[in-house]
Amino acid sequence: MSDLIHDFIFTAARRTPAAQALVHGNVRLDYAALAEHVRRAAQVFLGAGLQRGERVAVYLEKRIENVAAMFGASLAGAVFVPVNPLLKPEQVAHILADCNVRVLVTSGERLAQLAPQLAACPDLRLALLTGTPDLAAAGAHPALALRSWDAALHEAGTDLAPHRRIDGDVAAILYTSGSTGKPKGVVLSHRNMVTGARSVASYLELAPSDRLLAVLPLSFDYGLSQLTCAFLTGASAVLLNHLFARDVVDAVAAHGITGLAAVPPLWNQLARLDWPQDCTLRYLTNSGGAMPGATLAVLRAALPRAQVFLMYGLTEAFRSTYLPPAEIDRRPGSMGRAIPNAEIMVVRPDGSPCDSDEPGELVHRGALVSLGYWNDPAKTAERFRPVPGQDPALPLTEIAVWSGDTVRRDGDGYLYYIGRADDLIKVSGYRVSPTELEDAVYGLGTVDEAVAFGVPHPELGQAIVLLASSAGLDAPTPELLRRACQRSLPAWMVPSHVEVRSEPFPRNPNGKIDRKGLALPFLTLFEDRSS
Structure with a gap:
């Protein structure tokens, strides 16, 4: 059984080495090739002296190098930090400094934009640059070594042993979008990520024949989930950096996509487009906010063979609830019930359980609860608090995520979103x-x-x-x-x-x-x- 997040790729490579794993543009990697990319990336990081648990940031659009770097860092025994490519240099520098990033994987152009900010990132020691960068002209602080990513992978050895890790260790730090204020780093363990992928893949009934379109940023837990769920099940993931909603429809048709995940603003755009009658989509998923009822109706009419899964999640616990497609008409507006291996409580301010249809705060407990906010004990203490109603005879306190979202639960146990308390x-x-x-x-x-x-x-x-x-x-x-x-x-x-x-x-x-x-x-x- 795979206990570490990178194990998904190597397990699939042993089981079905020739199965298609990852697609980007004209590049197609089977699982054997993807596993080799990840192994070489890990050797590059270890050869650079990266220590157990140190951070590797990846600041790129969706591409093969992005995936190899993240899972290669995990294999090496380090922690990967995917940085949203749309963030401004000041926000990127904050992330690099906040979690003491040692290695940065990016492009020469992006590094040049970051150069004025890098003096504030004293822990950064190595930048691996994709493409064919002019290393001399990239520009950075004097202590930063620059190497070509392609050359480093080509020269990677085979004999450096990864640092030992267990499932409770940190695998990744995902930073909130930071549209206002400074982004916070949510710390995820291997257990968090493995459990999340298994849970979601189970109710979506993912199979090796599925092809998932990765449209959302990989720095977003919902976007990264498209990769982890695909690799867990031996399915294919297709990376798409789209400019227009039409690009998504075209990619679905071109790649025979069976699973599509998006957020409400994108679904609103996709609902206005014409979809081919022979569309291959088997399911749609929505998270990141409630899908408007009018949008849902249009999509269901346009894609009658695709099941729609309405989901609710928060980065601090990945995914919390989903509404089975069969319940959509019976329970309009519901966000569903707890996903497998999670418990969702609805409580009053004192932690006591709410009655049916009484508004209360959603509290999530279980293996998906993350390890808190990196380098921020005060904010961690606000959101991560003891599970309400825990038996006082238990000597160790279990911690839950108190979401800050107000919901209600009907008599059948289905939840309905009311809004954030603030x-x-x-x-x-x-x-x-x-x-x-x-x-x-x-x-x-x-x-x-x-x-x-x-x-x-x-x-x-x-x-x-x-x-x-x-x-x-x-x-x-x-x-x-x-x-x-x-x-x-x-x-x-x-x-x-x-x-x-x-x-x-x-x-x-x-x-x-x-x-x-x-x-x-x-x-x-x-x-x-x-x-």
Whole structure:
């Protein structure tokens, strides 16, 4: 049985060495070739003197070198840190310094952009550069050695023994997107990642015949999961760096993709496109936010042979719940029940269990609970707290993730998302879920994207601001949207301010809508009016 995350690749290579493992553009690697890439990468890191548990950062778009570097670092006994390629140099430098990265795998162009920031990364000793970089012109601080990735792999030896690791050791550090403030590093053990892959692969019923399209960033736990689940089951993963939603549809057709994972903003775009009638998709998965009901209906009609799995997760525990496709019509709006090998609790502030349909905080316990935030004990103590209701006779305290999300559980045990505790809008004493309001707006059929949030108001406490994006000729006016809300929603849920934009909303590096960034200009909207 595979207990370390890189074992997935080597187990598949022994079982089906000629099976296709990884595709990027015109490059296709079978499992034997991928295992050799990973083995050589590990030898490069060990030959560079990398010690047990030291960090290797990978700052690249999705490509073969990216995958080989991550799993090669794991094989060597180090820790891999995938860095979102959309982050700015200042954010990348923060990550490199925060987790004391020793080795950086990147391109010459990216290193040149980072050069002004590297003085703040004193632990960095080696940069391995992909492609055919001009090593002399790459630019970096004097203590940083530069090597060609291709040359290093070609010259790699075979005799250096990896550092010994067990499943409880750190495998990876995944940094949150950092759209506001500095990103936090979520520390994942091999056990976390192996358990997560086994759990998800079981309910998706993944098989060696599956072909998964890796669209999301590999620095995002949901994106990285496409690789780990594929490698666990001996399936194929196809790497895609897309510019347009149409690229995704074309890739599905070109590669015979059977599994596609995306976040709601991308699903909203994909739902507006024509899909081929002979589409090979067997399933779709959604996480990173609730998929609007209107988008779900369009996708199910366009792809009737594809099962839809609606999921909820948080980076601190990877995946928490999923809704079986057979329950979608019976339980509209549900985020499902706990995934295999996880327990999901709904509790009051004192930790006592909530009654059916009583709102409470979602708490996740089990083997998927990560090891906390790197180098941040204060934030770790806020989110990672003792499991509620633990038997006091147990001498060691089990730690759970307290999500900060408010949910309710119905009488059959199915969960429904209400909102983040700090995102719920409180209008004249009423608690308003942004998700519920946004779903009502999507139901009009003329809005591509909707974002609702609360802002300070001198009389109401908070007022609701609704932003809508609609690029079509039938785009509604703000007044039309407001009247539609008045007809379908109670008075306290009607937005006080509505704006309609023709362009898509800005995203954070993980592809989610940048809600906090959108809200910032409106925080003093009603304060200014009252002065």
